[in-house]
Amino acid sequence: MVTTRLDGALPELPRLADQPPAVYRVRVERWLEEIDQRLITDGLHVFGAAPDRQRARTLIEAALDVPRHGAAGFSAACRALGLGDDELRRLRNALIDRSVMGREDPARVWSSIAAVAPPAQLADLVTEGRGILAGMGRCGEELDAVVRVLEGRYIRPAFGADPIRAGAGALPSGRNIHGMDPWRLPSETAMERGRRMAEILLEKHRADRGDWPRTVGQTLWAMDTIKSEGEGLAAVLALVGAEPERDGQNKIFRFRLLPLETLGRPRIDVLLDISSVFRDTFQMSLDLLDDLFRRAAEADEPAELNYVRANTLALRAQGRSHEESTARIFTQARGLYGTGVDELIEEGQWEQSDELATMYTTRNAHSYGGRRNGAAAPEVLRGMLGTVDHVFQAIDSVEYGLTDMTHYYGHSGAMQLAAQKARGQGVSLSYAETFTGEVSVRDSVHLLRVEARAKILNPKWFESMLAHGHSGAAEIGNRFTHLLGWGAISNMEQWVFDDAAKTYVFDESVRKRLEAANPEAARNVVSRLMEANGRGLWKADEATLAKLQGIYSDIEDRLEGVGTVAA
Numbered sequence: 264m265v266t267t268r269l270d271g272a273l274p275e276l277p278r279l280a281d282q283p284p285a286v287y288r289v290r291v292e293r294w295l296e297e298i299d300q301r302l303i304t305d306g307l308h309v310f311g312a313a314p315d316r317q318r319a320r321t322l323i324e325a326a327l328d329v330p331r332h333g334a335a336g337f338s339a340a341c342r343a344l345g346l347g348d349d350e351l352r353r354l355r356n357a358l359i360d361r362s363v364m365g366r367e368d369p370a371r372v373w374s375s376i377a378a379v380a381p382p383a384q385l386a387d388l389v390t391e392g393r394g395i396l397a398g399m400g401r402c403g404e405e406l407d408a409v410v411r412v413l414e415g416r417y418i419r420p421a422f423g424a425d426p427i428r429a430g431a432g433a434l435p436s437g438r439n440i441h442g443m444d445p446w447r448l449p450s451e452t453a454m455e456r457g458r459r460m461a462e463i464l465l466e467k468h469r470a471d472r473g474d475w476p477r478t479v480g481q482t483l484w485a486m487d488t489i490k491s492e493g494e495g496l497a498a499v500l501a502l503v504g505a506e507p508e509r510d511g512q513n514k515i516f517r518f519r520l521l522p523l524e525t526l527g528r529p530r531i532d533v534l535l536d537i538s539s540v541f542r543d544t545f546q547m548s549l550d551l552l553d554d555l556f557r558r559a560a561e562a563d564e565p566a567e568l569n570y571v572r573a574n575t576l577a578l579r580a581q582g583r584s585h586e587e588s589t590a591r592i593f594t595q596a597r598g599l600y601g602t603g604v605d606e607l608i609e610e611g612q613w614e615q616s617d618e619l620a621t622m623y624t625t626r627n628a629h630s631y632g633g634r635r636n637g638a639a640a641p642e643v644l645r646g647m648l649g650t651v652d653h654v655f656q657a658i659d660s661v662e663y664g665l666t667d668m669t670h671y672y673g674h675s676g677a678m679q680l681a682a683q684k685a686r687g688q689g690v691s692l693s694y695a696e697t698f699t700g701e702v703s704v705r706d707s708v709h710l711l712r713v714e715a716r717a718k719i720l721n722p723k724w725f726e727s728m729l730a731h732g733h734s735g736a737a738e739i740g741n742r743f744t745h746l747l748g749w750g751a752i753s754n755m756e757q758w759v760f761d762d763a764a765k766t767y768v769f770d771e772s773v774r775k776r777l778e779a780a781n782p783e784a785a786r787n788v789v790s791r792l793m794e795a796n797g798r799g800l801w802k803a804d805e806a807t808l809a810k811l812q813g814i815y816s817d818i819e820d821r822l823e824g825v826g827t828v829a830a
């Protein structure tokens with residue numbers, strides 16, 4: 264039976280000893296469904312080239328699920344009409360093919376196949392879809408824009424936005440993108456989603472740990488803030504129990520503390536790990552946040568219901584001044600960029616994970632907002648890290664996930680590690696995802712499994728990368744640095760390394776293509792696996808290691824020109 268055959272096939276989902284087959288089967292089905300439904304990037308964007316029909320279709324499908332102009336997205340609208348998932352997909356396919364890509368009247372298409380009346384927003388959804396399609400068709404303007412720049416001429420500006428979230432408004436590409444008006448951050452929509460993130464995070468923490476987190480350590484990035492109109496920032500406000508206060512022109516001039524009675528729970532303290540790009544871009548938001556933390560610390564409220572105040576008093580008791588004790592926003596000194604942790608990993612310049620944590624707490628100990636202006640406050644950072652129960656970051660788009668870049672483990676991952684070292688105990692790490700409007704919060708272990716299955720080990724993902732030759736192969740090579748990075752910072756499960764080695768090294772056809780496209784990338788794949796083993800992050804057997812060694816020497820020889828790299 265299926266469950267017997269499945270035993271051992273999914274190391275990330277072992278069947279529990281007393282689990283009846285039928286129950287296990289449901290868990291497996293749910294897991295496979297999650298991976299199957301996961302939106303992933305499909306190869307790289309080719310500058311100036313419009314996506315083909317299938318890719319355009321996938322993007323339109325996802326974009327139409329985002330709520331816009333106060334109306335629910337397509338899937339939510341269909342479910343509200345009582346339609347099941349199969350029916351929903353059938354209708355969506357027909358509408359996209361016939362009305363968005365074709366020009367048939369949407370009401371006619373709907374009535375020809377659906378038994379219920381259409382949702383009110385049907386025509387708007389189709390208009391949005393057509394706008395996205397038309398916008399994507401103008402990718403050629405990217406090249407025109409580059410030529411104009413080189414001639415020193417003007418390029419039309421536009422808000423930087425993600426096409427799934429912002430839909431037709433993010434297109435066409437090839438414009439001079441800029442951030443949004445910082446006086447309006449977070450937007451009302453972002454505020455709603457940020458509140459939802461905070462609620463789910465707190466529910467999850469209470470379910471796992473039985474109590475409110477005293478302090479949430481949170482990473483904020485600039486690009487994500489621009490694309491999501493400040494969802495991460497909104498989550499900070501929600502945790503602390505605050506909301507934007509707007510003037511007559513709808514500009515935010517303060518973050519107002521909600522009364523504890525309205526909040527109905529303690530104010531959670533937030534220790535912010537901001538990117539230096541955020542520091543350079545959103546000074547206004549930093550000032551408003553710093554002012555909020557100061558007021559929260561000084562509020563006439565019992566410390567057991569106001570953790571900002573409780574942490575401030577504890578820091579005072581450790582000899583820090585009031586000014587120091589209210590600092591909550593940290594990053595690098597002015598002029599410096601990057602937490603330094605991912606660089607240590609990239610260059611292999613570390614032995615113990617303590618060194619990674621120390622890099623984090625020394626390089627990122629500069630506080631900002633209000634009058635702080637980058638003053639070094641390492642004792643405050645370490646003191647605050649010692650109160651962090653949960654580290655959190657909001658991921659705004661499918662474009663980059665945990666294993667797609669060094670920065671997730673360089674920021675929120677490193678913060679978790681530093682908090683664990685400061686406390687001498689485990690600290691949770693969760694990510695919120697809001698790609699299409701639905702908010703989900705998952706822990707890093709779960710999301711890393713999803714990334715492994717849906718991307719790294721998924722032939723759809725790596726074949727589309729290999730099809731791009733040198734650059735696609737480089738992307739694959741980099742992922743092995745990222746797997747190692749996660750292993751170094753927190754944990755990378757053994758099966759991921761095992762299967763990644765099988766997929767990219769021991770499958771001769773994949774390895775040969777990788778080598779041919781980009782021998783340095785192939786070398787990185789093999790050397791990072793050997794490094795993971797050497798550092799005790801992956802336990803490979805002797806035979807596997809010997810094979811890796813042999814392949815590594817081969818690639819090295821070729822790179823040094825001893826042999827010839829296959830054409």
Ligand code: BEZ
Pocket residue numbers: 483484485486487538539540541670
């Ligand atoms: C950002 O602020 O958008 C950012 C900075 C560094 C790495 C990734 C994102």
Ligand code: MG
Pocket residue numbers: 486487658659660663
């Ligand atoms: Mg992002």
